[in-house]
Amino acid sequence: MTCSHINSGPAAVELRQIHKSFSLGLLNTKKKRILNGVSLCVEPGQLVGLSGPSGSGKTTIGNIALGLSRADSGRVLWNGRELNYLPRKEKKRLRPRFQKIFQDPALSFAPFQTLEKSFRDVLRFLFLDKMQAEKRLSMLMQEMKLEQNILKRPPGKVSGGEIQRLALIRCILAEPFFLVADEPTSRLDPLVQAQVARQIQTMAAEKGMGVLFISHDFSLLKVLCHKVLRLENTSLIPAWQTE
Ligand SMILES: Nc1ncnc2c1ncn2[C@@H]1O[C@H](COP(=O)(O)OP(=O)(O)OP(=O)(O)O)[C@@H](O)[C@H]1O
Numbered sequence: 628m629t630c631s632h633i634n635s636g637p638a639a640v641e642l643r644q645i646h647k648s649f650s651l652g653l654l655n656t657k658k659k660r661i662l663n664g665v666s667l668c669v670e671p672g673q674l675v676g677l678s679g680p681s682g683s684g685k686t687t688i689g690n691i692a693l694g695l696s697r698a699d700s701g702r703v704l705w706n707g708r709e710l711n712y713l714p715r716k717e718k719k720r721l722r723p724r725f726q727k728i729f730q731d732p733a734l735s736f737a738p739f740q741t742l743e744k745s746f747r748d749v750l751r752f753l754f755l756d757k758m759q760a761e762k763r764l765s766m767l768m769q770e771m772k773l774e775q776n777i778l779k780r781p782p783g784k785v786s787g788g789e790i791q792r793l794a795l796i797r798c799i800l801a802e803p804f805f806l807v808a809d810e811p812t813s814r815l816d817p818l819v820q821a822q823v824a825r826q827i828q829t830m831a832a833e834k835g836m837g838v839l840f841i842s843h844d845f846s847l848l849k850v851l852c853h854k855v856l857r858l859e860n861t862s863l864i865p866a867w868q869t870e
Pocket residue numbers: 649650661679680681682683684685686687688
């Protein structure tokens with residue numbers, strides 16, 4: 628699965644011939660192969676769905692694409708530039724633009740501080756104009772039907788659906804080039820699920836963000852994505868594509 632380059636520019640993220648094994652057992656003597664020469668391309672503005680059995684390596688692919696986990700071999704390209712050869716300063720500059728929404732959204736926030744403080748830290752990092760950033764935050768909260776006062780609480784004291792929407796807002800504020808959404812809707816009621824999925828779709832269309840959307844819900848992926856891949860027995864197989 629290589630890049631067809633629908634757009635004239637480079638892919639948001641490209642994986643080329645990725646191999647990955649994990650060590651098994653206390654002595655790390657045995658290895659379990661997870662990915663065997665996996666290639667994948669996510670263009671700007673494109674939503675690519677990734678399905679596959681539990682434990683097949685979907686989260687591992689996402690983490691490798693984000694540089695959070697290292698492949699044993701193969702290449703990872705961010706906007707056409709090989710991640711392994713990016714100067715440290717450049718990687719640090721680009722890092723906030725390559726985001727992840729976790730299956731457990733509370734991981735996006737520091738556990739013991741208020742959400743307000745966590746957001747303030749994010750905003751300080753991303754924006755020069757504090758007023759503009761805060762206005763944007765409260766607008767997004769309104770859009771996602773969240774009350775402003777929940778920001779006074781730590782992440783453990785808001786509901787699963789609320790924290791998922793807050794994690795998405797945190798991500799939107801960073802205006803990512805590429806997003807790994809790792810089963811972001813699996814814990815939500817159908818209404819919030821649709822809201823989060825729609826928000827991700829809008830971000831992709833309006834901002835040209837590439838998305839790798841991981842889910843066990845094949846029908847959701849078909850509605851949401853331009854194409855769907857299935858990871859099975861260490862390889863990626865095309866499972867569905869828009870005409
Ligand atoms: N750091 C690690 N060390 C050892 N094994 C690991 C590590 N991370 C993942 N694994 C193993 O690699 C395999 C793939 O894990 P991964 O989390 O990528 O699967 P997944 O497809 O995302 O599964 P799920 O659908 O349940 O989320 C699993 O067997 C898992 O136990």
